[in-house]
Amino acid sequence: MIAIFEQFSPIIQALMGTLFTWFMTAFGASLIFLTREVNQRLLDGLLGFASGVMIAASFWSLLEPAIELSHDMTVPVWVPAAVGFLLGGLFLFLVDKLLPHLHMGMEMGEAEGLKSSWRRSVLLITAITLHNIPEGLAVGVAFGAAAANVEGASIASAIALAVGIGLQNFPEGLAVSAPLRREGWPRGRAFFYGQLSGIVEPIAGVIGAALTILMRPLLPYALAFAAGAMIYVVAEELIPATKCEGHSDIPTLGVMLGFAVMMILDVAFG
Template sequence: LVPAMEQAEDMGRWAFLPAVIGFWLGVLFLLVLDRTIPHLHQNSSQPEGPHTRLKRTTMLVLAVTLHNIPEGMAVGVVLAGWMAGNSGITAAGTLALSLGIALQNFPEGAIISMPLRGEGVGKGRAFLYGVLSGIVEPLAAILTMLAAGLILPALPYLLSFAAGAMIYVVVEELIPESSAGEHSNLGTLFFAAGFTVMLALDVALG
């Protein structure tokens, strides 16, 4: 969001508009997808069976895969801006973003693999599903970079679009999920720890 506003400085007092517009487009995009694809917990009352298990597994994989797309876009957009020599985006900042997203992909993969393993899926297959859910991320980044010529003029909007999508995922999915159960305090503590790590990386890497 900050680079988005910095790159729109020539708009003067209206420099916040691209960030606001892109942010809300990202939020609404994820909202529409969430409405289109039913949540896992909305189908928990159905009787167990092969079809129910398949549907539940499919929704779980699809949900995490879906959330990885804007993450890949975020990395691709920032890389495209850095490669184009954009003064608001540094190599260190790009590295910090890529590293932060890479780190949080580990628990995302586990979110898929561990429940699948618990339902009796083989270790190799459960691991493969976890890996496949993340493949869309580098693909989204590469496609975004290949379209850099079209993307760079819209960079402030795309940066804030990715930010809006990520904020939606965090507020709608990750925070409620981490606060559920008897160990909700741990979720809060690890959220603070992750925030601290990204803050330190952002400052240390410039």
């Protein structure tokens, strides 16, 4: 697989990687054709798994290379990682305050962002779509870092990150399509909007790879920015969503398993 990716430019590599993550979102959403209801415990466990994957990916695939790259800079080694990480979280915090959206498991009265007349289904789709952006950005930046020969970054580790993000996108696609189906949407329409939430990842991935190549000195900040944005998504969206029904053990075990899987992927292939 690595040999196949090496034949293409970093931007095409990022596109290929994020098309896979989008496919996994669509695959998860397609389960709505098999059932109308999804076991909540299962969904909570899958979302916990997604959280663990993103936490591990944030360090192993993004923050660690950012720190390694910072050794060659004139600022203290911790500055790019810390600044980029906080800026990534701040960016999503500001977008959260402005863009109307609704987190999974919440009622209409708990919608965040500016006041809007958007329907519940649209607000839910908007939330998932918004939080898919840093995932696509992370994959794109990882391929860009590999092209820039950053220590600790490689095509293998970027592929591992794309695989990990793809695995955690599976429950996210289902988490969008299942509520739409419960609200009476036809299966085809629920699937369409479930997979649509992941289409922003190839766009963000290509942008991330291009910016990484064009702005080499800012690469440590870009890597940490993607990590901060992903951790913000975990803390703001995924973990709280697993607690809505009062479950705790299953999501927690899912987090542990997801972290271990992503760590193994990155260490084994990176």
